[in-house]
Amino acid sequence: MIRTGLVRALSKLGESTSRAWQSTSMRELSSSTQTFAPVMPNFSYVPVPYTGPSAEKVLQLRKTYLSPSLSMHFRKPVMIVEGKMQYLFDEKGRRYLDAFAGIxxxxxxxxHPEIVKAVNKQSELLQHTTTIYLNNQIAEYAKELADKMPGNLKCVYFVNSGSEANDMAMMLARAHTGNWDMISLRNGYHGMSMATMGACGHSTWKQPVPQSFGILHAMNPDPYRGLFGNDATKYAADLQDLILTATSGRVAGFMAETIQGVGGATPLVQGYLPAAYKIIREAGGICIADEVQTGFGRTGTKYWGFENQGVQPDIVTMAKGIGNGLPLAAVVTTPEISASLTKRLHFNTFGGNPVCSAGGRAVLRVLDAEKRQEHCGVVGAHLLKRLNQLKDKHSIIGDVRGQGLMLGVELVKDRHTKEPAKDATVEAMERMKDMGVLMGKGGLFGNVFRIKPPMCFSKDDADFLVDVMDEALNKL
Known part of the structure; x- marks a missing residue:
């Protein structure tokens, strides 16, 4: 009874502190700008009072003990200590709308309570075993994931990250075809291992070390900045020319995202992938769909991003949303292609870990039960409409693009020249953070807002985000 009373008292204290903070911040903002600040949608949740080290102390520890290559997302860093659904909380109990979903x-x-429940239950039974033993979680999960795939994509490999998944997909392509050259797209992102770094078509993510051996980059079929606009046939012709002039005429494979995530939520010209897949297969290669960001219904209309272009890949890689934050990823291919690795042993210590598998299974159940694919389509269409209205108001917005809850807003200094407004993007993102919205940014020039929130994001959240963005752009 004493403990229950204490918890209730602390909850009330946390709630009153959070409300007082929000009230104070809104009054100060209104006073300084003489406008009404956007108000975050109501959310009936009180964060647990934080008792750990201060943000200043954590920053000091980070600078002392963590890699100096790790960057901070804002000029004034945010310390996140708790999350619930589409919201995050800092150490002082302030609530933020998460528009980036942990990348x-x-x-x-x-x-999510159902996923937490599944993970905790499995953790109490068995936290780790490997594929040298039988375990029900990995076997049942493989079937449930394969059931989500079209065609003969029925063989699943579990790994730990998107980089590892794409690395393995490239190895499979080379082992199966006997060819060496891989082709990916400029502006694409596929990971940070040595092999996947080479596949990236984005200098930001390429260390100045030897990489890219056997990897060529085709022209990016970008509807906004691409040389050929929306002409899929011309981009396909460039791919054909690349194979004829820079390879032996035979390739191992082709890897592409349907919507380039790190590259600024950049969709591929409609019709490009069918043409590209045909060209690659005629050259002896196989086609790899990188679904690390576009998978699991995020685009709204289809469960997998590649389905929006009407293609059937030979290999599909997935990570990120597959585990809702757990270190989990997968490579799914055909039995014929997977047999190419049976000449030697293949092993992954943590791939298909029972805790991660239990969590991954729960993710599939939740997304289906809550109809998140349909939800992404409805909320995404509403958000896209509002962002286009914002584009009509602010000339700094050069392009609004994407699908479902994978959207991008590109800022430019001039709509005709499309000169990137990188500094303005950083400034606006900082102002949005101060008003309670945590945004992502990306693109080759760092001038694109990446709007990719948790898939439980609501229309009210979308309206709040757009209102905050409007306010931030007004102040530039």
Whole structure:
């Protein structure tokens, strides 16, 4: 009874503190700008009072003990200590709308109760075993995931990250075809291992070390900045020319995202992938769909991004939203292609870990039960409409694009020249953070807002985000 009373008292204290903070911040903002600040949608959840080290102390520890290559997302860093569904909380109890989902990783929502329950239950039974033993979680999960795939994509490999998944997909392509050259797209992103770094078509993510051996980059079929606009046939012709002039005429494979995530939520010209897949297969290669960010219904209309272009890949890679934050990823291919690795042993210590498998299974159940694919389509269409209205108001917005809850807003200094407004993007993102919205950014020039929130994001959240963005752009 004493403990229950204490918890209730602390909850009330946390709630009153949070409300007082929000009230104070809104009054100060209104006074300084003489306008009404956007108000975040109501959310009936009180964060647990934080008792750990201060943000200043954590920053000091980070600078002392963590890699100096790790960057901070804002000029004034945010310290996140708790999350619930589409919202995050800092150490002082302030609530933020998460519009980036931990870099497109939180699919069902932060700390979704059904996923937490599944993970905790499995943790109490068995936290780790490997594929040298039988375990029901990995076997049942493989079937449930394969059931989501079209065609003969029925063989599943579990790994730990998108980089590892794409690395393995490239190895499979080379082992199966006997060819060496891989082709990916400029502006694409596929990971940070040595092999996948080479596949990236984005200098930001390429260390100045030897990489890209056997990897060629085709022209990016970008409807907004691409040389050929929306002409899929011309981009396909460039791919054909690349194979004829820069390879032996035979290739191992082709890897592409349907909507380039890190590259600024950039969709591929409609009709490009069918043409590209045909060209690659005629050259002896296989086709790899990188679904690390576009998978699991995020685009709204289809469960997998590649389905929006009407193609059937030979290999599909997935990560991020697959585990709602758990270190989980997968490579799914055909039995014929997977047999190419049986000449030697293949092993992954943590791939298909029972805890991660239990969590992954729960993600599939939640996304289906809550109809998140349909939800992404409805909320995404509403958000896209509002963002286009914002584009009509602000000339700094050069392009609004994407599908479902994978959207991009590109800022430019001039709509005709399309000169990137990188500094303005950073400034606007900082102002949005101060008003309670955590945004992502990306693109080759760092001038694109990446809007990829948890898939439980609501229309009210969308309206709040657009109102905050409007206010931030007004102040530039």
């Amino acid at each position: 497109v990783t939180v699919s069902a929502g932060h700390c």
